[in-house]
Amino acid sequence: MSLSKYAVVACGLLMATATAASAEDLRLTDRTAIIVRPSGETQVIHLNDRGHAIVLKNSRVTGSATLVYQGHGKIYIMQDRPAANGGTLLDRDHMDILAAS
Numbered sequence: 001m002s003l004s005k006y007a008v009v010a011c012g013l014l015m016a017t018a019t020a021a022s023a024e025d026l027r028l029t030d031r032t033a034i035i036v037r038p039s040g041e042t043q044v045i046h047l048n049d050r051g052h053a054i055v056l057k058n059s060r061v062t063g064s065a066t067l068v069y070q071g072h073g074k075i076y077i078m079q080d081r082p083a084a085n086g087g088t089l090l091d092r093d094h095m096d097i098l099a100a101s
Helices: 003-018 049-057 092-098
Strands: 032-036 042-046 066-071 074-079
Touching: none
Parallel strands: none
Antiparallel strands: 032 042, 066 074
16 A cells, blocks of 8 residues: 555544544544645545545555554555454554654
């Protein structure tokens, strides 16, 4: 998946953090995209038919939870994977490992 496509996915998490909302509160609707730029700026756009076709051609389905993180002016994408102690890294049961208290 290209960086721009990861950025679209990632924006959701960044927006939730920026507004102090939990990730459960953020929902993407059909043909809605969130763009995240390295500056942290976000933009929500609604795709027309051409935009929809471009995104489908240049991206892939993740199939699992995806974490988007911004640190030191860079955007990072992490696909969910099994955790050493069972479950997966992005299970709700493991959020205490990742989230600041």
